[in-house]
Amino acid sequence: MRIINLSPLIFGLVLLPPDNFADDRLVTARPALQREVLSGFTRARSRVLLAAENAGRIESVSGDVGDRIEEGEPFACQDQTFINMELRSNEAERDALAVDKAYFRKEVARYRRLLQQNSSSQSQLDAALRSLDKINTQLVALTVAADILKERKKRLCIMAPAGWRVVKRYIEPGEWVNTGEPVVDLGDYHSLVVPFALSMAEYQALKALEGELRLTLPDLKSEVDAAILRVSPAFDEVSRKINIELEIALDPSLARGGLRVELALDIPLRGDAVLIPERALKQRYEQYWLKRADGEELRVVYLGRIKGDDEAWVRVTGPGIKPGDQFKLNQEQ
The missing domain is CATH 2.40.50.100 (RNA polymerase II/Efflux pump adaptor protein, barrel-sandwich hybrid domain)
Incomplete structure (x- = not known):
């Protein structure tokens, strides 16, 4: 059996400076957010x-x-009784004029033949043509009147x-x-509208969720997809907020006005607070410190602990600290 001596290799690894592993021990500060839940009530999309x-x-x-x-x-x-009677009267007048029209057409043709034979005067032909034109005009007027009556009946x-x-x-x-x-x-309940009044920070948080926006309906114990329907460009002098309307779709049997809807938004905290893994924080003499990637230590104010996705995170604030800054993990923990 061959024995290999690993002592020099192990000794060399122990002597490597900690900076060689720095890239794996850096964390990035996140913006500190607070969740706001706004309530609204559904209404018809249009009335x-x-x-x-x-x-x-x-x-x-x-x-x-x-x-x-x-x-x-x-x-x-x-009730359509009287308008039906007007339509019948109009039809009777047009029928009578149609008879007169046929008569005067024959008269015009007869006078033209007589005029060619020098058995009639031009004035007689002109009078017959005038009567025929007058009847045609009356028929057009009665036809228009009939169309008006039909439209009134329809309405x-x-x-x-x-x-x-x-x-x-x-x-x-x-x-x-x-x-x-x-x-x-009447109301259009094919989809529902939920109005909200948002501050600029809330509106920006809402825009960031566009395409993935979901609302909670506590009364129905369910969630539903939502989309931004309207954003008012006007300034509301009373609330000093942005008036928006979100659109949701529900099963027709559930769609109605007055359903309570909750909109959850993560809003950045005021000030310079950031989120950092608790493992990056070092405590000395009741003071808290962070170490930048270049080794600079910064004293910070501890604001509280929150639960992250896979580890504990804390809110801190300090001069010069902003989201995106990188810090070393506390190797003493």
């Missing part, structure tokens, strides 16, 4: 108040509070966006409504 375009008696209503509007189905219709039925839900109903069948009176309040 619309529909009003009556014409005065009249309500003949039918097809939806009640909470109902979903069906595709192509009107919410309410007004007697109040259409609503498909899929929206009835928030409040203002009318009942048989009730008289005047022009401009509200008929129904």
Whole structure:
């Protein structure tokens, strides 16, 4: 058996200076953050108040509070008796003019033949042409009037966006409504909006989460993805904050206004506090010290201990210390 003497190798490793391992013993200071939880309440993505375009008696209503509007189905219709009578009268006038038009077309053709035979005067032909043109003009006017009546009849039925839900109903069948009176309040609950008022630091923290933003719904004991929908550019003189709206989507059976929502944001602490692993901190005579990568020692103020991902971290502050600075671990621990 061959015996190898490792003593010189071990002795040489022991004599290597500690700086040879410095790169493996450095830690980087992180920004010190505090978690803020903001609360808001859901509301419909959009709201619309529909009003009556014409005065009249309500003949039918097809939806009640909470109902979903069906595709192509009107919410309410007004009585159409009189407008139907106007349409029939218009049609009768056009039929009568069509008879006159056919007669004067024959008259024009007859007078042209007679004029060629010198059996009639030019004035008689001109009078027949004038009557025919007048009838054509009256037919055009009646056709336009019929189109107006049809459009008015169409608007007697109040259409609503498909899929929206009835928030409040203002009318009942048989009730008289005047022009401009509200008929129904509708909300779009395909997605929900949650308004918040944020400070600039909170808004920057929110922007950093864009694409990974999640909100908590305590009442439903669940979390949901969210996206920034609107950011107001205006200055709110009362709150002095930035008004924003976040958009979330829920199952249609759960989507409603008034659900409490929590937004958690990690905000940098005011001041120069940083986070550092507790193992980098050295305590001497009730004072705390950190050692930079170049060996410089700095006295710091200990602000408290937090729980990190895999080890204990502490908040400290000191002159010249900022996030990104590197420090040596305390080799005495």
